[in-house]
Amino acid sequence: MKKFHPQPGFVVQAYRFALDPNASQEAALRSHCGAARAAYNWAVGWVTASWWQRKAEESYGVPQDALTQWRPWSLPSLRKAFNAAKHTDPRFAAWWEENSKEAYSTGLANAAAAFDNYARSKNGKRRGKRMGAPRFKSKRKARLACRFTTGTIRVDTDGRHVTLPRLGTLRTHEPTGKLLARVQAGTARILSATVRHERGRWFVAFQAEVKQDIRRVARPGVAVGIDLGIKALAVLADSTGEIRTVDNPRHYERARKQLRRASRVVSRRRGPDRRTGQKPSRRWEKANAQRNKVHHRVANLREDALHKLTTAVAAEYGTIVVEDLNVAGMLRNRRLARRIADAGFGEIRRRLAYKAQRNATRLVAADRWFPSSKTCSGCGVVKAKLPLHVRTYACDACHLVIDRDDNAALNLAALAAAAVPGTGVAADQDAAPAVSKPRGADRKTRTTRPRRKAEAGRAGGATLPHQRQTETRDRPQAEPLTLWR
Structure with a gap:
């Protein structure tokens, strides 16, 4: 399919709405996806x-x-x-x-x-994991989806219906005013529509060419470092020395008791058996739908929380520094996999990428091996080891005592001034990767000496307020940031 290139000043944006089809329309939707x-x-x-x-x-x-x-x-x-x-x-x-x-x-x-x-x-021309040859899609497991690129594709003027080829007019569960207003004003043009069945509901996503409106951020001259974690979802430290903490909502952890109860009910019903051809009973289908409802609610709550967090960050700061985390590798830790997946580390960076572009915000990704937690934010000393269970960073050189996550976020914020594309220290999202390591080099962190004032100025730009103190003191912090209420 030919790739679409938007006009100058325009971007391709998706508008997604939930549908409320009747019985015949749902059968037609399933028929199209099956085709x-x-x-x-x-x-x-x-x-x-x-x-x-x-x-x-x-x-x-x-x-x-x-x-x-x-x-x-x-x-x-x-x-x-x-x-x-x-x-x-x-x-x-x-x-x-x-x-x-x-x-x-x-x-x-x-x-x-x-x-x-x-x-x-x-042929080695595609990045990432090696892909195998395409295989057949199972009727039982395949995701229901269908895309329309030609024919009658429009948002009706009443703001509560959409029209698609062969499917006719479908009622939407939510108003379509956002897209309708742009279409009527001439600042958006619908290119295609995709219907998809997710989490027990039907959705339609319109791909539209939209006039790009650059939104000015609240503090364009301030950089923020984001340290992601499990206990606190994110610690935000900006270049002014202010630290804010976003509590982890732990949606899945809160729903585990309810899920265990719902799963126990499902296991006591007569379910499907592919080996014998046994079909599920009505009571099993009802219990399974109730369990899926809990899963869908958890997924929706997580998606809503991550959207509010990333939108608030992208709308406030001019520069955002994030970590290049190996989320796939972190999920191999059987003790932390469930909590890491519940937090959604990968989604936070993905959403910050396109929201930063929309707000003309600079997004910097720290090198994966940058020791943000092991480096002292006061004098720059790097510790060789810092076990995960040690939650407080104590510097042996300047005697600074600070929370581990706060220290990492401050180091990330200071890294924004020294970000040079292609150096391997810090790079923009689309910058070229760093050159390969020399022969005999490794990724071990080694202890370093405290940096001088002149070196600190050259490495990280202007000295941050928190870098002037060399002893333990109580620094005022902002209130924990709550973005999903």
Whole structure:
């Protein structure tokens, strides 16, 4: 599918609304999403059939020139082959006319993207974890989704309905005034719409080209360092020396008792069994829906809290410094995995990235190996080791005693002035990675001496107010930041 490039001064933004479809509309939605899955499976089978055929011919000693030709997986090729096969293929001939052509285009586009990612990953041109060949999507596990790019796609003028191809007019659970006002004013143009079933509800997301309005932050000259944690979700320390703490709401921990009770009820009902073909009872379905309701509420509360936190931070500070955490590696710790997943460290950085761009805020990502917790925020001494259970940082050089998380946040805030793209010390979100480490180097933290005043000024810019004190004292702190009430 051709990638869309917005006009200068415009950005592509999504507007998502919950739907309230009736019984017939929900059946049509499920039919379209099922058609997308069927088209995806057909494309995967059609392309990989030539792979297996060539492999079989090679085992029989067929020459290389006489082998079956590779089948292309580009979207135009898949569309042409599917349009020729849908009239005679028994899997589609009887019902393909019931759905919009966009449903089948969705599945074919997803298959083309999956094969492209697989090829680029195999050739070493794709970053991240290696991807395997595309596989068939299960009817039981596949996520229900369908995208519309052509036809009648609009937000109705009453502000409570949307119109989609073949599906007609659907009522929304919430008003669509935000997008409708922009469309009527001529500052937004709808490009596509995607319907998706998540957490027991149907949603529609409109992709729109919107005129970008730069929002001026409250304190453009202030930098803030954000240290994420479990006990406190985030500790915010700005360049003026002010420290604020965002308490961790622990939504999943609070709902565990309710979830245990709901799961116990589900386990006592007659559930489905794929081995014997047993279907679930009505009581099991009702109990399972009640348990899913608790899960959905926890997910919604977490999403709401993270949105409020990231929006408040991006709207206040001119520079934001975050850590480059290895969240996937942290989740391997069986003692902390549940609490780390409940906090949503990865989501905080992802949302700060696009919200900072919207507010013209500078986002700096500290190097993953930067010792923010082991470095003294007063004199710059770096400790070789600081176990996780030690929650108070005590400097042996300047005798500063400070909370571990507050110390890390202050070091991150001071790092904003020394951020140079590509140095490996601190870099912008889209900066080039640092050069590889020299031979014999490692990532161990070693003890360093206190830095002089001149060195501190060169390394971190202006000296922060908290860096002038060299002894333990009670520093006034702001009230804990609460953003989800």
